[in-house]
Amino acid sequence: MDGGSLVSELLIERLNYCIYVILLLIGLWAMLAKRNLVKKLIGMSIFQTAIILFYVSIAVKKDATIPIYLAEHDPHGSHAQESADQNTTGNQESSQGPVALQPETVKGYANPLPHVLMLTAIVVGVATLGLALALTQRIYQGYGTIEEDELLDKLDRADERASVSxxxxxxxxxxxxxxxxxxxxxxxxxxxxxxxxxxxxxxxxxxxxxxxxxxxxxx
Amino acid sequence: MKLFSLIPVLAIGALLLWAGQDFPKWGDLASPASKSSVSSHFIAKTGVDTEVPNMVTAVLADYRGFDTMFETVVVFIAGTAVIAILRGSSIGRPRRKDHEVEAEPDLIVTNTVRLIVPVIQIFAFYVLAHGHVSPGGGFQGGVLMGASFILIALSWDLEKAMARFPIERCLFVAAMGIVLYGGIGLLSMLLGGEFLDYAELEKIFPVSRGMARYYAILGVEIGVGFTVASIMFVLYANLASEGRLKEGL
Known part of the structure; x- marks a missing residue:
């Protein structure tokens, strides 16, 4: 594969992955390089957003709608009601209630599973972020700073005082x-x-x- | 030091971009995630199994009910942990006043909030209850409900919101949400099924197996909504006041 096709492969056909990688790197760099604990947490959130976008983009199908049944497939929709009324005796399947979708119609709906996973991930992300902020607040109360290098200095000094035999x-x-x-x-x-x-x-x-x-x- | 940490970051980025070439294209129908039998089962059979039009809700609360239950427990534990970390941590510490101005709550802001908070809460119930047929559900409705209390705390002060939703009641409601979720699971177990096998509820409710799952999903989502709403407010109240639970932001 020569260089030109690599660029087109990455930047045109898979541009979404490039964006997620960039977002993820911003978050990772913030977590590694920033000294301020709150900035680290912001980096963590950006990292998380990149992962969430990645998962949701996996769920996308071309020409597919959101994973909610259209009226004609809806088990309680008007269409289902009508067909049940029309085929009171004839069609056995519709008189039994909702039927499983055919493989062709399955292609018309986006994949619900990544959406579910990310729905819970977002909420748990909020909960963990709240916990992390509480810990940061506690660190600030204890040491008077949330800058990592100052914190390490203070910890070293406290260690020296405590660790003398x-x-x-x-x-x-x-x-x-x-x-x-x-x-x-x-x-x-x-x-x-x-x-x-x-x-x-x-x-x-x-x-x-x-x-x-x-x-x-x-x- | 900052440039030094750029090296692993760029290396990881190069590796990820290199791996990105092997990923499916945007909207590829033949991507592994879309081709998998799990996903096509969810899309094809959700209507038959649970009669819920919104597949996301059905997968969340029924097929993956165990996961969601402990997801809710994680949220509850995070809320109690924040209380445990911050409670009493600022006793005997002078409150910093340098960033504060003495001011009455603004008339326009408070009157607007007075008008829109009931609307937000009704909308939260709508999102929760309508999660079966439109985007929504327990998590989203719960966050909206929690946001309405946070809005009260922001526009007046924390005491005003705490008078409506004290922290003890928050924890009680959050625990009740988990009890409701686990109780529905246990009930279906007592009726002869497995834990969280809602279809067994048809034995005590006059509905079909599919509709039993439909209504049990609603009950479970209400439990999730209770927990999420109160824990959102607990997180805000504790973080905004450093655990004092008064004179917040």
């Missing part, structure tokens, strides 16, 4: 306590040089050093 946290607390003590000792006694010297080797057990340090200046 207890041992390291204990060590850090000790260091902080010691630093406080040293500062206090320096402030209390530039004159009491002895106490400062004693406090230094007891770095590992700050609590006991607190108990011992207090009586020392009295000596």
């Amino acid at each position: 207890p041992l390291i946290r204990e060590k850090r607390n000790e260091q902080r306590r010691e630093a406080n003590q040293r500062a206090r000792a320096r402030a209390a006694g530039g004159l009491v040089a002895k106490g400062k010297q004693k406090a230094q080797p007891k770095r590992t057990s700050p609590r006991s050093s607190v108990d011992e340090e207090k009586p020392e200046p009295k000596k």
Whole structure:
């Protein structure tokens, strides 16, 4: 197949698929590249619309009407009533009520099945979109932003705070306590040089050093 | 980063366009979907089986009744999940006032809405009940009914709409819709058929098997309409007020 026929094949005979692919790509790109969660949801809806249009276009038949019986095929239509009146005894089929359509008349109606599938898909799409918006609102309440990169930053910082192991946290607390003590000792006694010297080797057990340090200046 | 994500998008697009050549042409009678025995069975036999002229309604509520029932359950679960996510989430949080202006509901808007809301609701019932012979049905009628309440909430405020359709009543009506749907299914099971085999209802109603399915489809659609209408309003009320259910948009 050369290039020209490919273009005519795609752009002229199957233009509808090109449109759905473009719509689908817009939605996909919005979901991938946009940072804003609401914009991502808009992309999801566009994606969904592309799929729905694709399914409905599958149902189309040339020269076919919508999948609702015309009056002459309608089981309760005026035509059915008339034929039942006319053939009170003669035609057995019509006196028994509605009859199945012939294959030629079946071709005159669009395919109902994709319409049904998409009908439910639209409603469920609305429900899931509502749920997604509720989650987005909750995220905004919790983090104050719906921009994805800012959200990730905040989550990382929160993780860092939460994920420090207890041992390291204990060590850090000790260091902080010691630093406080040293500062206090320096402030209390530039004159009491002895106490400062004693406090230094007891770095590992700050609590006991607190108990011992207090009586020392009295000596 | 944005250009980087363009690469997979374009690759998928090229693949889809390449596959698009093999798809049936627009309106092709010989496309696999149109040729399939399922679709031709639906078109040929719907009138005999259910006597419903609108094949979409018959397929939706009868042939694919199980699917539609759980579709309705999905809508119900989505509504309750939105309530669960947003309820109490904004307690103790100051309400942002910067985008608000203090204003009375507009006279022209409220009077117009006062006039058209009953019309919308009648039209919703029409779409629901006329779904057998024209485009329509439970989902469409339900959405219209929900939209009429949303319109009230938009033109006055949320309290005005909540006074007419409180959230507890919404959930009750939504649950009743599913109960109605499942109840019709269970009733046909108790009468000796399978779950959702409506034709068995002929044993208690003085109608033919086809007409039993016809009326059962109407009942099922009413159930769907209940659920969809109330859940649409629940979604709006919760999202518009961040779960406070007052002082909405």
